[in-house]
Amino acid sequence: MNIRKLAWKNLFRRKSRAVFTGLGIFLGIGTFVALSSLTMQMEGAVRDKLDRFGANILIVPRTEQLSLGFGDIALGGAQVAHAKLTMSDETAIRSIRFRERLRSVVPFFLTATDASGKDVVWMGLRAGEIADARPWWKVTGTVPRGKGEVLLGSEVAALLNKGKGGTVTSGGRTFRVAGVLHPTGEKEDSMVIADIGDVQSLARSPGAVTFFEVAALCKDCPVEDIVGQIGDALPGARVKAIRQVVESRKAAVDQFRRLGLAVSAIVLSIGGLMVFVTVMGSVQERTREIGVLRAVGFRRRAIVSLLFWETGWGIPSVCDVRGGRGDGGSVDRLPPVRDGENGGGSRSGDFGHRHRDGPGTPRQHPSRAAGGCPVPDGSDPRFIRPSRREGWPPSSHWTTFPCSTATTGRSRRHCAASPFRSPRGNSWGSRAIREPEKARCLRSWAVCRPRHPGMS
Amino acid sequence: MIAGFRLPALSADGLADFRKRTIGFIFQAYHLLPYLTARENVMVPLSPERTDPREKAERADELLASVGLAGKENRLPSELSGGESQRVAIARALVHDPPVLLADEPTGNLDTTTGEQILDLFSEWHGRGKTVLMVTHNRTNLSRATRAVHLRDGLVAEDVDLSVARRAI
Numbered sequence: 001m002n003i004r005k006l007a008w009k010n011l012f013r014r015k016s017r018a019v020f021t022g023l024g025i026f027l028g029i030g031t032f033v034a035l036s037s038l039t040m041q042m043e044g045a046v047r048d049k050l051d052r053f054g055a056n057i058l059i060v061p062r063t064e065q066l067s068l069g070f071g072d073i074a075l076g077g078a079q080v081a082h083a084k085l086t087m088s089d090e091t092a093i094r095s096i097r098f099r100e101r102l103r104s105v106v107p108f109f110l111t112a113t114d115a116s117g118k119d120v121v122w123m124g125l126r127a128g129e130i131a132d133a134r135p136w137w138k139v140t141g142t143v144p145r146g147k148g149e150v151l152l153g154s155e156v157a158a159l160l161n162k163g164k165g166g167t168v169t170s171g172g173r174t175f176r177v178a179g180v181l182h183p184t185g186e187k188e189d190s191m192v193i194a195d196i197g198d199v200q201s202l203a204r205s206p207g208a209v210t211f212f213e214v215a216a217l218c219k220d221c222p223v224e225d226i227v228g229q230i231g232d233a234l235p236g237a238r239v240k241a242i243r244q245v246v247e248s249r250k251a252a253v254d255q256f257r258r259l260g261l262a263v264s265a266i267v268l269s270i271g272g273l274m275v276f277v278t279v280m281g282s283v284q285e286r287t288r289e290i291g292v293l294r295a296v297g298f299r300r301r302a303i304v305s306l307l308f309w310e311t312g313w314g315i316p317s318v319c320d321v322r323g324g325r326g327d328g329g330s331v332d333r334l335p336p337v338r339d340g341e342n343g344g345g346s347r348s349g350d351f352g353h354r355h356r357d358g359p360g361t362p363r364q365h366p367s368r369a370a371g372g373c374p375v376p377d378g379s380d381p382r383f384i385r386p387s388r389r390e391g392w393p394p395s396s397h398w399t400t401f402p403c404s405t406a407t408t409g410r411s412r413r414h415c416a417a418s419p420f421r422s423p424r425g426n427s428w429g430s431r432a433i434r435e436p437e438k439a440r441c442l443r444s445w446a447v448c449r450p451r452h453p454g455m456s
Numbered sequence: 457m458i459a460g461f462r463l464p465a466l467s468a469d470g471l472a473d474f475r476k477r478t479i480g481f482i483f484q485a486y487h488l489l490p491y492l493t494a495r496e497n498v499m500v501p502l503s504p505e506r507t508d509p510r511e512k513a514e515r516a517d518e519l520l521a522s523v524g525l526a527g528k529e530n531r532l533p534s535e536l537s538g539g540e541s542q543r544v545a546i547a548r549a550l551v552h553d554p555p556v557l558l559a560d561e562p563t564g565n566l567d568t569t570t571g572e573q574i575l576d577l578f579s580e581w582h583g584r585g586k587t588v589l590m591v592t593h594n595r596t597n598l599s600r601a602t603r604a605v606h607l608r609d610g611l612v613a614e615d616v617d618l619s620v621a622r623r624a625i
Contacts, residue, residue, distance in 0.1 A: 001499035001512055006492075013491040292487045296501035297476020297552065299469045 003302060007309035021278050028271025032264055039260025047253050048217075055106070055133070055213035055242065056249070057227060059093070061085050062238045083236025085209040093212065096229035103215045106133045109196050110210045111203035115168050116160050122170075123191045124199025133213060134188075140164055141179025144195055149178040151193040157181075168192065171202045279307055459555065476501065480549030484561035486541040488533040488548075494520060494540075495529040498547045519547040523577055539570030546577055550586075557581065559590040563597065575600050 011018040061084055067074070085107075093105050109124040125133060130143040130151070137143070141164035143151050150168055152160065157180045162168060166177040175194065183189055200206050216226045223241045231239045283290065290303055298306075457463075461474045475481075488497045498516035505512070520529055523543040533541050542562060549557055559578070563571030571594075578588045579600050590597065598604050598618065606614040 001492075001496050001503050001509065002506075003503050006500070006503050009491050009496070010489075288487065289489060292481075292483075292489075293500070294472060295475060295481045296548065297472055298501075298504060299472045301469070302504040 003305050004309055007306050011310055024274050024278075025271065028267065028274060032267045032271060035260070035264050035267060039257070039264065043253060043256050043260065046256050047249070055104070055215045056223060057214035057216055057230065057239060057241050059085070059089075059212035059214065059230060059234065059237050059239050060210075062236055085212065085234075085237060087207045087209055089209065089234055089237070090212070092233040093214065093230055096226070096233050098216075098226050098229060101217045101226060103217050104129065104132055104213075106213045106215075107196060107209040108211050108213060109199050109203070109205070109208055111199055111205070113170060113202050115156070115170050115192050116162070118156075118159055120156050120159070121187075121191045122199045122202060123188070123193050124196035125193070127195040130193065137184065137188075138182040139179040140182065141177070144178045144193065147195050147198055148173075148175055149194070150175040150198075152177055152180050153189040153191045153193070154181055154183040155190045156192055173198075173202075282307055282310060476552055476554075478554050478556055480546075480552065480554040480557045482542070482545050482549050482557060482559040482562050484564040486533070486538075486545045486565075488541055488544055490533050493530045493532055494525060494536065494544045494547075497533070497544050498551055501548060501551050515551060516547070519550055520544070523547050524573075537570070538566050539573055542566060542570075542574050543577065546574070546581075550581070555585075556587045556589060559588065561592060562590060563592070563594065571597075 087107055090105050090107060094102060096102075106125055106129050110121060111124075112119060112121050114120070115122070127144045127146050127149070130137075139151065141151075152162060152168070157163060157177075160168065162177050162180075164177055164179050168175045168177060175198070181188060181193070200208055214226075214230070216223060227239050227241050231237070293303060293306075458474075459478045461470075461478070463471065463474065466474060488494075489500060492500065495513060495516045498519055499512045502512045502515070517526075517529055520526060520543075523546055525540060525543055525547070528536065528540065531540075533544070536544065542565075546557075546562075557578070562578075563574055566574060575597060578590065582588050582600075582602075590601070592598075602617070602619040604614070604616045604618055605612055606616075
C-alpha cells in the first residue's frame, strides 16, 4: 500500500467519475494542443497567403527633381535619374543575404507609345509572371502567355474597341489580344499589358527596367532589413517598403494570432477550472477521510500527492511522497507487534521516545540507533519548516556534482531516499546524495547542499 | 511539552509526525476507508513510508491476528461487523507502534458483549506497555481503567487514581 495505490483504489471506487474526469482532462488538453497547433498552422498559412498577395517592396531609380527656368520664367521641372535600372539588376537583388526571403522579383517597364493609332501606356512584365504579380486581376480571356500577345485594360479596350481575339498594331508589329482586364480602378485600366521584351523593343530600350516589384516573405525578419540590403546592392536605386501593405499584413496576422491565443486561453481556463473543481470536489467530499489520514500521520504533502494522483497530476510529486521526516529515515524496519517481552516497554505516564535495545527488537533505523534516539522538540531542525531552519550552509557552499552516465537514470526511489533537496526546489532530478562526495543523479547533473548540521 | 515534543513550536508537518509517532487514534465510528480491505486499512498509515510492501502487509496481518481477525484480512469494512471494524481500527492505530492510544467512545456504537471484547483488547495492549486514553460516557468502562478524570462542562471535576482505589478494596 502506498500513496499511488491508495489513489488508485479510490479512483476505482467511482469508476464512472474517474472515467469522465479523465475524459474531461484529456479532451481539455487535447483541445488546447489541437487548437494551438491549428492556430499556428493557420497563422503560417495566412501569412503565406498574404505574402503571396502582391509585392511589398518597390525599387525605382534614384532621381533628382530639377527646376528649370530662365530669368523669371519658370519652365517646370525635370527629373534626372542618376542611374537607370536594367534587367541585370535582378541578379544583384537576388544576391542579398536574405535572398531566401524573396519570393518574387518582377521587373516592370513602362513606356508611352501608340496602339492601333492611339497613344497609350504600355506596361511590360515577363509574361509568365503576370498571374503571380497581379493575382487579383480578373481577365476575360487569358493573360499573355508569351511574346506577341497583349492584355488590354478595360478603358483601352473600350477606346480601341477591341476584345479578346482581336489585334493591336504598334511599331509595325501586330499583337494578338489574349484578354481584356476587368476594371480595377487602378492605372492598369488605361494600359496595354504585354511581355516586357516586346515593350522594351517597342521603346527601343532593350534591357531597360522602370521599376522592380519585390515580394518578400517577412515572417521572421523585418522588411526594413531586406530594404536595407537591396539598397546596399543597388546604390543607384531607391528602395522603399510599401508600408501600407506591410502593416496591413502584420495587422491581419497579429489579429489571427490574438484570436488563436484568446481561444486557447479560454479552453485552458475551462480545463484548469475543471481540474480545480474536480480536486475541490474530491477534497470536500472526503473531508472526513482526509481528517483520518491526517490523524494517522499523513503530512500535508502526502495528502496533496494523494489528491494529485487521483486527478492524474501526481507524477511530479512522486519524490515528495514521504510521511517520514526529512532525515532520510523512512522506516526501514517496522517496529514489532509484540515488544513487551523486552522488558522495557512504555508504561502509563512514561511514553516518551525511548531507545530500546532489547534483543530481537530492531525498532530503530540503524543510523538513528547509532547515535541514540534524539528527542524531537521545537528546536529540532528536522521538525521546523526548511525555510525557517537556521544553520544551513550558504548557497556558495552548495556543490555541483557532474554525474557520469553510470550515476544517471536511477530510479526515483533514490531521490526520495535522500534528505537533500535541490536549491531549485525541483521535485525530481537535481538531487540526491547521502554523503556530500557521492552524488546520485537522476539527470546528468546535480546541485546538492550539504547535510544540515542538526541532522543526524 | 508532550513526549518530548514542544507542540506549539511544531509546524503542521511536525504535528503530523508527532501524531504518527506518539498517538494512535481510535474513533467511535471506526472511520475505516470503505474501499479498502481490512489489511489495506491497517496499512494506510504506512502508505507514505517507503518500506517494502510485503513487509507492510506482514505487519498488518500480524496486527490483525493480534486483534483476533486472522483470516479476515481481505474483507471490506462493509463485510465486517461493528466489533470487527473497531478491531481493524485498533490495528490501524497500532501499526506505527505508538506509545499512546486515544480512543473516542470506542464502544459507543457496539453492543455490550462486543464492547467488552474491545475493552479486553485495550487491557491487553495496556499490559504490553501502551497508554490507553479513552473518552467514554459509559461508567462501566471504568472497571478496566487505572485512572479516571471526570469532566463536567469542559472542566475537570474529579481525578481519581483507580488503581490505588482498587488496591484499597
